[in-house]
Amino acid sequence: KAGVTQTPRYLIKTRGQQVTLSCSPISGHRSVSWYQQTPGQGLQFLFEYFSETQRNKGNFPGRFSGRQFSNSRSEMNVSTLELGDSALYLCASSLYRQGSTDTQYFGPGTRLTVL
């Protein structure tokens, strides 16, 4: 079974621009979550989607948004990029079974550099 895939793998943008990152979950997984990883802050939860609905959102400004499509694929968007948005953005998928704690499987990430 193919793992979580993310595109693109690398991005270089300038301040003020916007960016869209894409994630395809493991086949059969219905939940997709996004994380920001930086050396200083570690892994920080951005948001979680299930059945095309955002279930939870982390403590990030409204410039960070996302969506999930009917095939469970997800995108996240960052508008008005700032230098501090430079990070590795990780997508993870899970089965999502009500009442169960499911394993998160991570993709390879998208390395975003903001100049």
Place this chain on the structure above:
Amino acid sequence: GENVEQHPSTLSVQEGDSAVIKCTYSDSASNYFPWYKQELGKGPQLIIDIRSNVGEKKDQRIAVTLNKTAKHFSLHITETQPEDSAVYFCAASRGSSASKIIFGSGTRLSIRP
């Protein structure tokens, strides 16, 4: 808020020796504890996990122990090899939502030849 403390932040061991990484969690409702390995340029990969109804789990050279009373869990790697060099993250989770997963800050493990 809830947190997971992970120690040490860096660890260097001789090839063939054992490595131990320890985590402490604060949320007593946590019931699932995965460990991830992240190699350079890659995303975190699950290497082993344990649920709160089990005290120990082993998979070849890797084992995890859980002490629910003390809210401690540890990763043990025996007979370390160069390919074990990576950053390891512990996590504690409760419920079905990813927002309920708390990650440790990571341990950079280096294996000396």
